[in-house]
Amino acid sequence: MSNLEFERVTVRPMDEYNQTLVSHVHPPDWVNPKPADIYDLVVIGAGTAGLVVAAGAAGLDLGLKVALIEKHLMGGDCLNVGCVPSKTIIRSARVVGELWDGKELGINIPQNIDIDFPAVMERMRRIRAGISPHDSAARFQKLGVDVFLGSGRFASKNTVEVEGQTLRFKKAVIATGARAAQPGITGIEKAGYLTNESVFSLIQKPERLAVIGGGPIGCELAQAFRRLGSEVVLLHRSSHVLNKEDAEAAEILQKVLIKEGIRLVLNCKLEEVVTVTEGKRLYFSTNGHRDSVTVDEILVGAGRAPNVEGLNLEAVGVEYDKQHGVKVNDYLQTTNPKIYAAGDICMNWKFTHAADAAARIVIKNTLFSPFGLSRSKLSSLVMPWVTYTDPEIAHVGLSEQEAKDKGWNIETIKIPFSSVDRAIADGEESGFLKILHKKGSDEILGATIVARHAGEMISEVTTAIVGKLGLNKLSGVIHPYPTQAEAIKKAADAYRRTLLTENTKRLLGFLTKLS
Numbered sequence: 282m283s284n285l286e287f288e289r290v291t292v293r294p295m296d297e298y299n300q301t302l303v304s305h306v307h308p309p310d311w312v313n314p315k316p317a318d319i320y321d322l323v324v325i326g327a328g329t330a331g332l333v334v335a336a337g338a339a340g341l342d343l344g345l346k347v348a349l350i351e352k353h354l355m356g357g358d359c360l361n362v363g364c365v366p367s368k369t370i371i372r373s374a375r376v377v378g379e380l381w382d383g384k385e386l387g388i389n390i391p392q393n394i395d396i397d398f399p400a401v402m403e404r405m406r407r408i409r410a411g412i413s414p415h416d417s418a419a420r421f422q423k424l425g426v427d428v429f430l431g432s433g434r435f436a437s438k439n440t441v442e443v444e445g446q447t448l449r450f451k452k453a454v455i456a457t458g459a460r461a462a463q464p465g466i467t468g469i470e471k472a473g474y475l476t477n478e479s480v481f482s483l484i485q486k487p488e489r490l491a492v493i494g495g496g497p498i499g500c501e502l503a504q505a506f507r508r509l510g511s512e513v514v515l516l517h518r519s520s521h522v523l524n525k526e527d528a529e530a531a532e533i534l535q536k537v538l539i540k541e542g543i544r545l546v547l548n549c550k551l552e553e554v555v556t557v558t559e560g561k562r563l564y565f566s567t568n569g570h571r572d573s574v575t576v577d578e579i580l581v582g583a584g585r586a587p588n589v590e591g592l593n594l595e596a597v598g599v600e601y602d603k604q605h606g607v608k609v610n611d612y613l614q615t616t617n618p619k620i621y622a623a624g625d626i627c628m629n630w631k632f633t634h635a636a637d638a639a640a641r642i643v644i645k646n647t648l649f650s651p652f653g654l655s656r657s658k659l660s661s662l663v664m665p666w667v668t669y670t671d672p673e674i675a676h677v678g679l680s681e682q683e684a685k686d687k688g689w690n691i692e693t694i695k696i697p698f699s700s701v702d703r704a705i706a707d708g709e710e711s712g713f714l715k716i717l718h719k720k721g722s723d724e725i726l727g728a729t730i731v732a733r734h735a736g737e738m739i740s741e742v743t744t745a746i747v748g749k750l751g752l753n754k755l756s757g758v759i760h761p762y763p764t765q766a767e768a769i770k771k772a773a774d775a776y777r778r779t780l781l782t783e784n785t786k787r788l789l790g791f792l793t794k795l796s
């Protein structure tokens with residue numbers, strides 16, 4: 282790649298922090314190495330999935346030759362325009378949420394909280410730059426990976442081209458991720474809008490912000506911007522936000538969003554966006570009523586589009602579609618048996634930890650499963666996820682609806698946090714824990730937690746599912762008092778109480794009287 286092309290890689294604003302970020306994840310003076318004769322693995326895309334595959338394969342010290350190709354910023358969405366910047370500004374926004382609760386907790390807070398939006402964003406840029414050495418070109422080079430900066434494209438059944446060089450591979454991995462899907466609303470392209478790729482470059486707070494899409498991106502960022510001082514309208518197509526979550530959980534979050542001053546429009550059909558002197562005007566209808574709202578900025582979080590373009594997948598027999606991405610089997614193998622895929626490019630679970638877990642499967646299946654023996658399967662993963670709103674909504678395993686759809690006989694135990702002492706002390710009683718188990722058995726099938734730190738709690742349930750620890754075992758686990766995680770023990774105890782039939786109760790009563 283020529284230096285001129287490198288210079289075009291910028292992350293706005295190009296302050297000292299973003300310069301540091303770029304110097305790590307797309308160094309301007311990087312010189313692509315001379316390719317090896319043949320690579321055991323060529324990985325296209327250096328987001329979480331690609332990085333984990335490359336580091337895992339090269340880091341084993343088995344002398345494997347691994348090439349990693351990245352066209353933009355190593356670290357992909359997670360580091361640059363996803364988890365890291367979003368969670369960093371959510372942290373600042375949480376302070377405001379805490380202050381708003383101050384009066385209830387006996388602390389009088391001044392009417393006007395002074396929010397320094399530029400400082401919030403600068404802190405985010407500083408922290409992101411500070412984390413970036415972990416995903417840097419230099420670190421991967423040290424690990425023994427040949428890092429190529431440029432756009433990767435299959436040239437033949439066993440070669441990939443990057444910046445005029447040809448890399449021969451034994452196996453290849455597509456880890457090119459996804460980007461914000463275009464919303465397809467009349468006039469929106471002309472009016473202009475932000476996505477996750479541009480919103481973290483803001484240095485001034487938008488006074489009025491419309492967020493399109495009430496998925497994880499929309500909900501997390503709508504709440505963060507509201508708390509950081511923007512007037513926010515959240516426009517969502519369905520009857521509740523976070524479609525993939527338990528409706529009761531979403532309902533709790535919706536109440537909080539509304540209480541915090543977000544205008545929430547559900548069942549929203551966006552019709553048109555027009556630029557007027559006052560700003561960007563969005564016309565929409567909801568439950569048969571036409572309405573409009575005028576804002577300074579529009580943020581779109583309306584799903585993802587897989588990065589399948591420009592890879593020349595047809596030439597290597599890799600099937601894909603533009604909505605769901607690269608087609609893979611349970612072993613993450615594409616329709617070309619030598620080519621695998623991992624992460625957002627091919628999976629419904631679009632999470633960093635899912636990309637990481639998939640990358641580990643790919644390492645195993647490409648390098649350590651001779652003749653296809655002992656391959657790992659995607660379907661064997663137990664996948665938790667968390668939406669980092671306040672309260673957080675965490676989930677693992679099956680939902681009630683999925684269990685019903687499968688025709689499974691299930692029981693649900695629900696523990697409201699209003700019955701958990703620590704949550705009461707914290708003034709955080711509105712959430713709940715729901716655990717699903719097989720009817721007539723203590724086997725846990727899934728759980729949803731709505732709580733300020735639900736994300737920290739869900740791993741206990743995940744561990745129980747993975748380790749096949751049923752509710753009987755969890756009931757014997759001592760949970761420190763007072764913690765919100767006691768809700769899990771309460772659920773386990775509640776299950777054990779269901780084992781007490783009238784006869785056993787009578788027998789126990791009788792034995793107690795005798796002793």
Ligand SMILES: Cc1cc2nc3c(=O)[nH]c(=O)nc-3n(C[C@H](O)[C@H](O)[C@H](O)COP(=O)(O)OP(=O)(O)OC[C@H]3O[C@@H](n4cnc5c(N)ncnc54)[C@H](O)[C@@H]3O)c2cc1C
Binds near residue numbers: 432588624
């Ligand atoms: C705002 C936001 C917040 C999020 N928050 C969370 C969170 O809190 N927790 C969580 O688990 N997940 C979160 N996610 C999701 C998470 O970021 C993704 O699931 C994860 O980054 C997927 O990793 P990946 O490696 O599959 O793809 P990506 O991270 O998208 O990486 C793909 C890489 O491939 C490169 N590439 C594409 N085409 C080519 C090519 N032809 N040649 C070379 N390189 C190419 C791209 O430039 C990119 O760097 C969030 C996402 C967003 C947008």
Ligand SMILES: NC(=O)c1ccc[n+]([C@@H]2O[C@H](COP(=O)([O-])OP(=O)(O)OC[C@H]3O[C@@H](n4cnc5c(N)ncnc54)[C@H](O)[C@@H]3O)[C@@H](O)[C@H]2O)c1
Binds near residue numbers: 466523551
């Ligand atoms: N905490 C996390 O783990 C986290 C955070 C952010 C993003 N992510 C990942 O990123 C992915 C993308 O997030 P997302 O929120 O963009 O996608 P999403 O698909 O989960 O949600 C987008 C929502 O927007 C709605 N929508 C689409 N077009 C619309 C329109 N024109 N008007 C109104 N509503 C519309 C959809 O019905 C959908 O429910 C997610 O799948 C998630 O896995 C994860």
